[in-house]
Amino acid sequence: MKLVAGIDIGNSTTEVAIANIENGLNFLSSSIGKTSGIKGTVENIAGMMLVLKDACGKINVDISDLEAICINEATPVIGDVAMETITETVITESTMIGHNPDTPGGIGLGIGKIIYLEELVNVGSEEVICIIPKHIHFERAAKELNLAMERGAKINGAIAQMDDGVIICNRLIKKIPIVDEVAFIDKIPMGMIGAVEVANPGETIKTLSNPYGLATIFNLSSKETKQVIPVARALIGNRSAVVIRTPKGDVKERTIPAGKLIFMGKRIKEIGIEEGGEKIMEALSEVCPLKDITGEAGTNVGGMIERVRQVMGELTKQHLNEIGIGDILAVDTFLPQKVQGGVAGEFALENAVALAAMVKTSKLPMEHIAQKLREETKVKVLIEGVEANMAVLGGLTTPGADKPLVILDMGGGSTDSAYIGKSNSIKSVHHAGAGEMVSMLIKSELGIDDFSLAEDIKKYPLAKVESLFNLRYEDGSVCFFQKSLPSSLFARVVVVKENEMVPIPTKHTIDKIRMVRREAKRRVFITNVLRALKEISPNNNIRSIDFVVLLGGSAMDFEIPEMISDELSHYGIVCGRGNIRGEEGPRNAVATGLVISCYNKLRSRENEG
Template identity: 65%
Template sequence: MPIIAGVDIGNSTTEICLARLEAGRANEYLASSVVKTTGIKGTAANVPGIVIALEEALQKAGLSLQQLSEIRINEATPVIGDLAMETITETIITESTMIGHNPSTPGGIGLGAGVTAAYSDLDRAAAGEKILCVIPQGIDFEDAARTLNQAAERGIDIQGAIVRQDDAVLIVNRLKRRIPVVDEVTLIEKVPLGMLAAIEVAEAGQTVKTLSNPYGIATVFGLSAEETKLVVPIARALIGNRSAVVVKTPQGDVKARSIPAGFITITGQRGKTDIDVEAGAVKIMEAVERVQPVLDVQGEPGTNVNGMLERVRQVMSELTVQPLAEMKIQDVLAVDTFVPLQVQGGLAGEFALENAVALAAMVKTSRLPMQQIADLLTERLKVKVVIAGVEANMAIRGALTTPGTDKPLAILDMGGGSTDAAVITKDEQVFAIHLAGAGDMVTMLINSELGLNDFDLAEDIKKYPLAKVESLYHVRLEDGTVQFYDQHLPSEVFARVVILKEDGMLPIPAEHPLDKIRHVRREAKKRVFVTNSLRSLARVAPTGNIRHIEFVVMVGGSALDFEIADMVTDALAEYGIVCGRGNIRGLEGPRNAVATGLVLSYQRKEV
């Protein structure tokens, strides 16, 4: 009665299935475990995580290493995701021509236009002159409001104010005439004085209309058609803002500097094609499908995309100790996204969303790194270690332990770095595909589009639902329902968008509203998981037509997600496919499919 350990090395987790096998009798599944994968999947750095997971499973089963007959590991293909920018249009503003940030509480409402004047020079302004007052650091809000009221009483037409401190609402509340006020301008000393300027503040929940429109700016400043072309980058950078200031200086230079992403050359079994990254994700993926299966992908020398692809090769070459020339990229997934870029020349850390293309690249390595893992495990544990088979083939054997399933069957194995699909026919023929892009890419998109610069926070946003704390005793969930609490909530979460984790609420430090965060999260999942599910199933369908697949079982860590499985199910319903989460061995849910399949592969050969 051999005791076998199936070890599934994934991008995010390493899973174990421990079973006692005996010919002619039902398998006795002893224990399972899951731990975080150490290092990049498919490298020698995986060994410590495998050992920890094995020890945990053996402890649960009350066994020792010496009782293990064999350890069976999967052939793990590593996947690395990175961002390659598409035609990033960097807005360059010289001579401090623009301010366009979004303080959380600007004051007043409306549009004002006039000449910028220092707070200390208000008493020199002439009656009837239209003024935008620039109020520096250290001026008390009551003094500022009093001075503005006195200037207005002398006949000066105060059109608005630009303030260094967070005082906009306090100042406006004390004015006799309501004017737009933008505050929190960190580099206020760089605001040019004596120049024509416009300021706009929208109502709460609204965005600026005039200064985010190039023709609106042209109207305010009396620009010619040629000058209007130059202010397009300014207008674009102000789209979505609640407040904005534009200052016109004679020496001001506004231009959009294009940073080309370059083209990629995709070599496949059906030919070779070049595609410019500027064409976008849809065109890139069409090119991939024309030549697939992909043999390698190269980037244009000296460009952004080439740097990204070569970095992926370099990392994998170093980790697997294989020559750089042997590192071939066997699949890419391209997704259109947005990246917040700082506007060069802004005065308050302004950002503008620019187009980008996210690329997940999968490097094909030889069997050598897996053999290194097997050799290291054998040496350390003194147990026979076998590389048993390809992930997708193992996953489909594990998926067949789900109650209510039978051949023919297709599986979607959705992990951290790759999406695998496989089909097993009635006569036990297996067709499998291994594609780049899964949970890690979704996290990367969320991190990028929300400008978080915090991968762990983006991972939490991906995995858990959201809520808005509306009082210390209730929250509004993202589906609109309200949840009340007997005890008051921590004060630090009040009025914040929070992530609802198992161990409590985690406030999101960014100022994005709940609806935007939810939209970014859901769209990232659709663009990665739904796209990859459809293209992987189309590749493995025996006839090449996805409609000829009847049943699909979803397995892998990402199938546990609270909304991904529903998204994929909805997408496949259009093709008349029955789809649902797996329940491996009737108790593991969608996890442990590959590990279970590895155990079963031993039984087929040996028992």
């Protein structure tokens, strides 16, 4: 046998294909594993060796039995993502406090002077809201509130430190709105006017989430009303809230120096991050073909761009001048910002721009990788061909596909695209932004701390556990179980994986989580797909393309291929997941293409000879 292996180093995974090319082209084995280190660095060797050993083990041969190992001729491309907040609102002096506990008591809106429960004996005809610290038992609190009400005290609401809102309210002769679980209750200023609002179950507050409602309660001027907009925004969607005006009432808003991006292409153009993702992408299209991108010194975005260069420079041992930004994807999103002065860890969603930057270096690192792999395996290592070209060769092995063809290789850090015409001419393009950026958007917009959970939300469908014996999927279908589910999952929104259900620690509804997930995918993948097809199609005419084959890890997603297919149906394009060699699915395209390229060159030499 004359065995040749093709190895594709991706941002997230490393893939191998092995074929016997002695009498024709006969693929025998394949394997996939996690990429070790950043793509295009010598740290990739460890991962390459693991998948190579696995693929060889499947056909009972040693690595030393290989005739050659082919890797792709590609300038290393890495993607980095960062959130750049456009503005940050700092609320000082506890001017407005918003809170949304799980178990508020009562219903309605209550306005009054903030006092401690012990002060009720001194209350006359004024309207009050009572503070109930944790050292006061709920039965005592209810008893004292009832006695005061019977004396004619106008108690319009209460704020409790413990989780006692419902059980206190159930014992009252007059139901009042009660917001509980206020951890830092000692920070609440006494003697000031406050408002407590609790909505009906399944509904959200209406007055405290409305800046004009706040203005009415606290007699705010038009200027002050404009300043409390962040407070109202922070309370939108809550079932309950408490807002208090402090003595100083000082609200300050400042703009973080998010900075400017400087695009260098056929001309130089500057664009501020505060312009938003759509304007940034418009500016980028005006300067293409892009040569490099820099960021304004001393700003958030400038630091992000230079950090990416430095990381790649250290890994590849190249001077920063040799490393350029090949592409950038900017997406408008929201970023939770902690409200300074809050009493229960309140957050407000602020406008932000998510950036994915793609870095290109020289070809030198691939030569280092080839040399190191040659030393490790004692096998001839060939830098066979450009990655996108190899992906096209592999993509053409999908049954039913034909030229002219476009492959869209959607990985973790970048979206790589290539077009092959009937004359076999190939045009390729690489764009920043793929699966990792989608996960980052989901993590940010849902306020989740765990990146792996955001990955699960991206990859798997959602369900709501309605009882211990059934759940309802996001599409409305119901699944029943003979054995009871864990009680910790009851009434929770969960991610349904192959063998487990992962609860999502958030108060967002299943519809909101689904919307965030789908919007994140649309903003990243649909944006990149459309700009890729426009750039590589003949005469920038997307309708001239007949077939689009989706490749890479993101092509295995349960909804991304359908979203792209729906979008491209308007152009009469046949689009779907690739099935490399009729058996690998959307994986292994580049590795397969490397082997095919090697075989074609060998056969060409034999014909010439």
